[in-house]
Each structure stands twice: as structure tokens, then as C-alpha cells.
Amino acid sequence: MAYDLEEQEKLDSLKAWWKRHGNWITWVLIVVLAGYAAYAYWGYYQRKQAAQASQLYYEMQNAVVAGDNERAQRIAKDTQDKFGRTAYAPMISLVAAKMAYDAKDIDEAKTQLKWVIDNGSLDGYKAMARVRLAGILLEEKAYDEGMKIMSVTFPESFVSLAEDRKGDLLVAQDKIPEARKAYQTALEKASPDDPGKQLIELKLEEIGGSATKG
Numbered sequence: 001m002a003y004d005l006e007e008q009e010k011l012d013s014l015k016a017w018w019k020r021h022g023n024w025i026t027w028v029l030i031v032v033l034a035g036y037a038a039y040a041y042w043g044y045y046q047r048k049q050a051a052q053a054s055q056l057y058y059e060m061q062n063a064v065v066a067g068d069n070e071r072a073q074r075i076a077k078d079t080q081d082k083f084g085r086t087a088y089a090p091m092i093s094l095v096a097a098k099m100a101y102d103a104k105d106i107d108e109a110k111t112q113l114k115w116v117i118d119n120g121s122l123d124g125y126k127a128m129a130r131v132r133l134a135g136i137l138l139e140e141k142a143y144d145e146g147m148k149i150m151s152v153t154f155p156e157s158f159v160s161l162a163e164d165r166k167g168d169l170l171v172a173q174d175k176i177p178e179a180r181k182a183y184q185t186a187l188e189k190a191s192p193d194d195p196g197k198q199l200i201e202l203k204l205e206e207i208g209g210s211a212t213k214g
Contacts, residue, residue: 052082052083056075056078056079056083056088056092057079057088057091057092059071059075060072060075060076060079060092060095060096063075063099064095064099069099069100069102069103069105072095072096072099072100073096073099073100073108073112075092075096076092076093076095076096076112079092079093080093080115080119084119085121086121087121087122089119089120089121090116090119090120090121090122090125090126090129091125093112093113093115093116093120093129094112094113094116094125094128094129094132096108096112097109097110097112097113097116097129097132100112101136106136106140109136110133110136113129113130113132113133113136114129114133116128116129117129117130117133117149123155124155124157124158127154127155127158127161127162128158130149130150130152130154130162131150131158131161131162131165133146133149134146134147134149134150134165134166134169135165135168137149138165138168138169138172141172143169143172143173146165146169147166147169147170150162150165150166150169156189159185159186159189160185160186160187160188160189160190160191160194160196160200161186161196163182163183163185163186163189164182164183164186164196164200164203166179166182167179167180167182167183167186167200167203167204168203170182171203171207176207176208179207180204180207180208180209183200183203183204183207183209184204184209186200187200187201187204
């Protein structure tokens with residue numbers, strides 16, 4: 001009998017505790033389980049997005065082979081609209097920019113490059129887009145705008161390329177001392193096997209500098 005009373009007291013105590021805390025615990029469990037479900041779905045969603053975007057990348061390769069700029073621009077827009085958060089979107093957009101540039105559609109090329117700068121998921125793609133866009137602006141003699149595009153911190157692997165482009169923009173503005181400094185930095189940051197080093201050295205020599213002295 002004492003055993004039954006003791007068990008009943010424990011049961012009553014448990015019921016009272018659950019009455020006080022059970023609702024809160026239930027909501028915690030719901031949140032945790034919902035979070036796990038969302039995480040699992042997000043992983044599935046990302047894999048599905050990447051798989052679908054990869055198909056568009058394959059279609060872009062076909063457009064490049066065919067030299068079909070109009071098709072390339074459609075593919076780029078579809079990728080940006082539907083799969084803009086995947087790594088394929090900036091890759092496809094950079095290719096579309098090159099296709100547009102080669103087709104003399106400069107405005108579209110700039111649009112594609114600006115999309116990568118504003119929306120790219122990886123710093124390397126954004127850096128490449130900035131260098132290419134600054135090159136177009138150099139051709140358009142929009143030097144101030146070009147320098148503004150380049151006035152960011154670049155990933156280490158892109159510093160040489162970026163400084164080289166800055167040097168070009170500065171020479172075009174007849175800012176020779178600043179250009180020498182940019183080319184000198186480009187040489188210092190270039191990898192030993194960089195095929196562009198010789199060209200940078202020639203540019204530097206043309207404005208009275210050298211590979212060892214700016």
C-alpha cells in the first residue's frame with residue numbers, strides 16, 4: 001500500500017510539473033524539429049538548384065560553340081532569375097558578358113558584369129567582373145568610373161591583375177607617378193610563372209619605370 005501511495009505521489013508530482021512546463025517543452029521540440037526539417041530541406045533544395053543550374057551551364061557551352069549571343073543572354077538571365085544564389089550564376093554571367101562584348105553589344109556586357117559584382121557569391125568571380133568592367137570603361141574613356149570600380153580590396157590572387165588595370169587607367173589620365181606605383185605593385189604581386197609579367201614590365205618601362213624601381 002505504501003508503495004502504491006509513493007508511486008501515486010510521484011505520478012501526481014510529474015503531472016503537476018508537466019502542467020507547468022509541458023507547453024513550453026512542446027514548443028521547444030516543435031522549433032527544434034522544424035529547424036532540422038528546414039535544414040534538411042535547404043540542403044536538398046540547394047542540391048536541386050545546383051543540378052538544374054548545371055544544365056543551363058551546359059546549354060551556355062553550346063551557345064558559345066555556336067556563337068549564339070542572343071541565346072547566351074537568355075540563358076544568363078534565366079540563371080540569374082532562377083538560380084542566382086548558385087555558383088553557376090556568376091560563371092554563366094561572365095561568359096555571357098564575353099559573348100556580348102565580342103558581339104559589340106557593350107551595354108549588355110556591362111550589365112552582365114555589374115550583375116556579377118552586385119550578386120556574385122564568390123569573391124573571385126566578383127574580382128574578375130570588376131577587372132573586365134574597368135577594361136570596358138577604359139575603352140570608353142570613363143576613367144573616373146573605372147577607378148571607382150577598382151577601388152575595393154581584391155583577393156590576394158587578383159591583386160596583380162587589378163593593379164595592372166589600375167595602371168592602365170592612370171596612364172590614360174596622365175597620372176604617371178601613380179601608374180608606375182600600380183604597375184610596380186602588379187609585378188610584385190604576380191606569381192613567378194605569370195605570363196603577363198613581361199607585358200607589365202614593358203608598360204612600366206614605357207612610362208620611365210623599371211621592374212626594380214618605380
